[in-house]
């Protein structure tokens with residue numbers, strides 16, 4: 001048997017090989033024993049990885065309070081060193097080695113206690129404690145080969161990153177992508193579109209100075225990114241840089257010399273890391289459809305950027321509009337203007353849009369949106385050019401590439417999608433947030449609270465309890481008004497339980513659907529590490545389980561914990577719980593730590609209804625426990641003749 005540290009070491013190897021495998025398939029396979037749903041210990045390699053490495057981490061979350069982050073290291077200055085000519089080049093196999101020795105990025109003592117001594121250089125890394133109430137963040141670095149200066153990155157690299165996120169999505173709580181800064185905004189924008197119904201935090205970061213140098217922004221950027229990915233549920237592709245968290249598709253690289261390299265010209269940052277961390281939860285863009293996470297891994301490369309300048313020749317424009325080009329992002333003047341006296345130019349654009357080329361109008365200005373307030377801008381609208389609102393060129397180009405690759409959409413749908421706010425990349429007039437509430441203000445006044453700190457504390461206390469009572473009574477109207485008053489419907493209470501946890505525990509299907517429609521995360525975990533799905537399972541609310549699973553929820557407890565739940569249900573004759581676990585994705589053959597399955601326990605405790613249910617759902621009869629006993633051996637030992645008979649009836653009689 002493997003020692004625990006060996007197990008972890010093996011696991012780390014498997015992480016790497018898993019990610020190396022060029023596998024386009026979904027990471028979860030299905031098995032007939034659970035009605036075609038993803039089993040907890042699917043035969044697919046990434047599931048094995050879960051079983052070997054992160055399983056223990058996850059199983060112990062109740063006591064350890066940890067979260068797991070996967071770091072995809074693509075390259076960039078953060079891991080560069082100078083070569084013999086003094087030029088910065090990416091250095092393979094150096095970053096992790098350095099991080100293992102950096103006491104503010106890795107807590108060797110904790111890792112040794114957690115994963116055993118001897119192999120700690122291969123076990124996951126552990127961030128030092130962030131405080132008594134904060135989760136301990138464990139992370140694994142997966143280094144790409146070769147590491148790239150981001151100027152050398154292509155759409156293929158974005159696709160590879162997206163696929164790796166898909167493969168490891170269920171295995172980690174959050175993700176960090178280490179990336180060069182030069183094209184970081186393109187990658188972040190592209191990923192924001194490719195990662196559909198994203199429910200977990202993805203942070204892209206890098207640095208201006210290599211992390212190996214004494215004075216480097218790499219340490220703070222990396223640390224901040226890990227903290228956000230491991231602590232906060234911000235289901236977006238974000239950029240963390242220089243103490244600020246931005247929506248990725250709103251960023252532009254603005255400086256190659258300053259450590260404040262990024263800007264988000266048309267959207268304030270989502271969070272600021274000062275003395276305290278302040279997250280603007282109301283600005284977080286959340287998926288509001290009841291659908292699971294999916295990766296769209298195709299991009300259309302026939303797109304380009306066209307920046308206007310006075311006296312641009314018609315030949316230049318014509319050359320760009322030529323096939324195979326299918327989409328163009330124009331950067332026009334001011335609020336979206338082109339010279340209205342250049343009829344040749346406008347005619348050429350009109351001809352192209354008539355031929356099905358999508359042309360998006362964005363502004364050359366750093367701030368502001370395209371608006372048809374001048375005659376010069378209105379001419380473009382009339383020529384079929386699509387107003388690009390306040391999208392950055394990076395966002396507009398990658399969105400265009402994504403939208404054009406959607407074969408299921410016709411041209412008109414594609415046009416509409418370019419004007420639709422898909423991932424928070426553009427501001428629509430009506431997407432402005434409501435003015436914050438008077439409710440809290442009135443109460444604060446009567447309690448003589450005045451500082452903004454006191455107001456925030458009041459909100460933190462007031463809203464969760466008001467929301468909780470509305471959830472309990474299923475009062476959607478109240479929930480809606482609380483949201484209007486500024487309540488964050490995704491916020492956890494002191495135990496980390498969100499309104500979705502409460503609604504799932506109560507079995508309030510309508511509230512669950514309402515909250516999912518408002519972007520509530522199916523992945524948030526309470527203090528004990530339980531997700532809303534586990535709350536629904538322990539309440540046997542099957543309709544709620546079905547909706548949560550449809551929305552991408554999955555069991556996060558370790559396989560043995562799930563095995564124990566199944567065994568305990570079977571021992572007590574609790575068929576209902578077996579059904580709930582199965583519907584939540586558990587494999588009915590998942591054994592407990594002693595390799596006993598639910599069928600063993602049902603046979604032992606003479607639970608006939610459980611045996612029938614398990615056999616009907618193709619539970620395996622020949623599994624042996626640690627004593628080498630099959631369920632039939634157990635039934636024989638305890639002289640449960642009926643069960644013995646059931647176990648000898650051929651499989652076809654049950655299915």
Ligand SMILES: NC(=O)C[C@H](N)C(=O)O
Nearest residue numbers: 076077149150180181182
């Ligand atoms: N600061 C950086 O990371 C710049 C580097 N040239 C890159 O984009 O990879």
